[in-house]
Amino acid sequence: MPDASPAKWHLAHTSWFFEKMVLEPYLPGYRVFDPSFNYLFNSYYETLGVRQPRPRRGMITRPTLEAVHAYRAHVDAAIDLLCARAPPERASAMIALGCHHEQQHQELLLTDILNLFAQNPLRPAYDVHISEDSEAAALAPVTYRKFSGGIVEIGARDEGFAFDCERPRHRVVLEPYRLADRLTTNAEWMDFIADGGYRQPLLWMSEGWAKCCDGGWSAPLYWEDRDDEFWSMTLAGPRRVVPAAPVVHVSFFEADAFARWSGRRLPTEAEWEHAAESDASGGNFVESGLLRPAPTRPGESGLRQMFGDVWEWTSSAFSPYPRFRPAEGAAAEYNGKFMCGQFVLRGGSCATPARHIRASYRNFFPPDARWQFSGLRLAGDDDDV
Secondary structure (H helix, E strand, C coil): CCCCCCHHHHHHHHHHHHHHHHHHHHCCCCCCCCCCHHHHHCCCCHHHCCCCCHHHHHHCCCCCHHHHHHHHHHHHHHHHHHHHCCCCHHHHHHHHHHHHHHHHHHHHHHHHHHHHHHCCCCCCCCCCCCCCHHHHCCCCCCCEEEECCEEEEECCCCCCCCCHHHCCCEEEEECCEEEECCCCEHHHHHHHHHCCHHHCHHHCCHHHHHHHHHHCCCCCCCEEEECCEEEEEEECEEEECCCCCECCCCCHHHHHHHHHHCCCECCCHHHHHHHHCCCCCCCECHHHCCCCCCCCCCCCCCCCCCCECCEEEEEEECCCCCCCCCCCHHHHHCCHHHCCCCEEEECCCCCCCHHHCCCCCCEEECCCCCCCCEECCCEEECCCC
16 A cells, blocks of 8 residues: 555664764764665655655565564664763754654554555454453443633643644634544444435535546455444454444544534634643553554543544644744754645554653644544534434
8 A cells, every 4th residue: 555664664764864864963972774775765755855656655565574573673772872962952852853753654664564464365463462351342422521712822832842744833713612521433424324424425525536446445445244233453463343433544534524414514723722731641552452442431421532443534734823833953854844745633642652642742634544543423513403
């Protein structure tokens, strides 16, 4: 799949980032491990030279995994040396960026492995010991929490780490709105399927309907119908779809069509962040070991599943905030070059490291992307019943 990369490439690319962005400019006398790696493991940085085309990363059979581990050890040792020398403020900032960049690729490793294994007719498992305890969970009713709107602030504050696209903090005007207290579930998605949701063009955006028809979409990615029972490919191999669990691996186009079918809409990213700022960031992250979305737990109240489980599509296009300034140098390409034609997702997923996420975090993907752990939460206007 053109958007996925081999596991070995992720391992090498994250070290390449430290080498190119930190060590070469800030560690005097640093010895580049292998000059050819700049071509092999550059992702999309035009300012740093030509590179292996993304759709053909899977053709890179060399260097060996052992050589990649040696590369990582070489880069790590040099970073340790730089840190021991009290690096300048700019270098420290780039090291922090590199650590958060690596956390992103820890998640991408899992999404790409799942996509790869889903293409294999043997349906291999990443981890066969993942729990199935949630399969009998009861479906929790959904309610809508009311927010009064008004002039609110969103965006990362000045203190602490944040990606450049999360800043500056700024004011927005929100009309009164309502937000579902939990994520949309597989059971609700099954109702959408049964009601012909994938066959009704009036529910879909024009481009989305074309993607649905061209791709033969009839259910979320990785779902298959086995004797009138839905199964899905997971990191534990094929598993029955859990009705009470959040639906996952749906595109923005599918999420928008479902919302329209439901008589609701997707929240804007400002609405989502305004609601989430009052919630702690606990949730079902990669550290839980479940590696799949989980149903709500009995006794939970308030806004549930705001963080973890699935990345939540919003109706907001990924664009710069007012007074946005990209990072300096080549790092300006990190987020700034993608601010067109993509939509924002919020909240993190079951594959996201817990320390990586915050209320202001803006993820973004093309509207037809389905391979990420992406789902949705419905919203409505204040006068919705």
